[in-house]
Amino acid sequence: ETGVTQSPTHLIKTRGQQVTLRCSSQSGHNTVSWYQQALGQGPQFIFQYYREEENGRGNFPPRFSGLQFPNYSSELNVNALELDDSALYLCASSPTSGSVDTQYFGPGTRLTVL
Amino acid sequence: GQSLEQPSEVTAVEGAIVQINCTYQTSGFYGLSWYQQHDGGAPTFLSYNALDGLEETGRFSSFLSRSDSYGYLLLQELQMKDSASYFCAALRDSNYQLIWGAGTKLIIKP
Numbered sequence: 344e345t346g347v348t349q350s351p352t353h354l355i356k357t358r359g360q361q362v363t364l365r366c367s368s369q370s371g372h373n374t375v376s377w378y379q380q381a382l383g384q385g386p387q388f389i390f391q392y393y394r395e396e397e398n399g400r401g402n403f404p405p406r407f408s409g410l411q412f413p414n415y416s417s418e419l420n421v422n423a424l425e426l427d428d429s430a431l432y433l434c435a436s437s438p439t440s441g442s443v444d445t446q447y448f449g450p451g452t453r454l455t456v457l
Numbered sequence: 458g459q460s461l462e463q464p465s466e467v468t469a470v471e472g473a474i475v476q477i478n479c480t481y482q483t484s485g486f487y488g489l490s491w492y493q494q495h496d497g498g499a500p501t502f503l504s505y506n507a508l509d510g511l512e513e514t515g516r517f518s519s520f521l522s523r524s525d526s527y528g529y530l531l532l533q534e535l536q537m538k539d540s541a542s543y544f545c546a547a548l549r550d551s552n553y554q555l556i557w558g559a560g561t562k563l564i565i566k567p
Contacts, residue, residue, distance in 0.1 A: 376555075385461075385544050385557030386500065399554050433499060443490045443548055443555065448499035 346370055347436050347449035355455045356424050364419045364452045368436030374398070375417040376446070377409060378433040386433055392417055393440045421454075429456045459483045461545055461558035468564045469535055477530045477561045479545035487550040489521050489528045494560070495541045503543075504530065532563075540565045 346369035356362050368375050374393045378386035388401035392411035406422040415436070421428055431453050437446040461481045469475040481489065488507035492500040506512055506521035506528060518531040532539060542560040549556060 378557075383559075385546070385559050386555075387557065388554045391554070401554060443488070443546075444502060444505045446502060448501070450499050 347434065347447050349432075349434055349449040349452050351452060352450070353453045353455075355457065357457050358424055358426060360424050361420065361422045362424060362454065364421075364432050364434075364454070366417045366419070366434035366436070366449055368415045368417065368434075369447055372436035372438050372447075373415050374437045374440045374442075375411055375415065376435045376437070377417070377419050378435070379403075379428075380431040380433060380451070382430070389419065391440065398440055424456045426456050429454060459547070459549075459556045461547055461556060463543075463545055463558040463561045465559070466562045466564065468566065471535055471537060471565055471567050473535050474531065474533050475535060475563065477532075477543050477545075477563070479528045479530075479558055481526050481528070481545070481547045481556075481558075483547040483549060483556055485549045486523070486526075487548040489519070490546045490548060490555065491517075491519050491530045492544045492546060493539075493541050494544065500544065505548075535565050537565055537567070539563060 348367045376391040377389040380386040390400040391398045395411045411417045431451045433451045435448045463479045490505045491503040494500045504519035521528045544560045546555045546557040
């Protein structure tokens with residue numbers, strides 16, 4: 344098991360609502376990346392935070408936003424939820440940006456939008 | 458656009474060897490990673506190739522050919538616990554973004 348934790352494990356929301364997902368990075372890691380994984384698909388990169396600053400963003404609309412805190416934990420916020428936002432949301436922490444071989448994933452948050 | 462192609466499903470026999478191929482079309486390509494994901498679980502890092510050639514880690518090996526925009530993951534001495542989905546992912550140098558393939562479901566028969 345990695346030291347990356349995510350909460351909540353599962354979440355059910357209705358269309359138009361807002362949601363906040365949380366991620367605690369592994370000790371010593373200053374970089375957190377967020378991914379969306381739809382059923383049967385590969386993860387899609389949402390954004391990355393490095394030392395509290397956004398360090399890159401994938402092709403997601405502005406209603407997907409994030410934060411990284413001084414302890415390097417992170418939040419993903421999604422506003423105006425749509426049915427297509429239903430997915431597994433994964434966070435991954437790494438000791439520095441770009442170090443894929445030491446990037447560890449959390450167990451994910453399963454979001455269902457009704 | 459950015460894309461990675463890999464077979465959707467591969468079937469093999471326990472104890473055998475299987476190869477999962479991946480072709481990519483990605484600007485700013487930096488390297489190719491491989492991940493394993495069991496149903497309901499998180500992806501686990503397996504291997505990373507930044508340079509052409511073969512990388513070996515125990516029963517798993519990964520190969521990259523930049524000139525062919527192609528890589529593969531080789532799994533030897535297959536065990537039932539290797540039944541999972543395997544993803545290739547390209548690392549882009551612009552912002553260290555990982556672009557993922559759709560995954561290959563590996564089915565292992567006794």
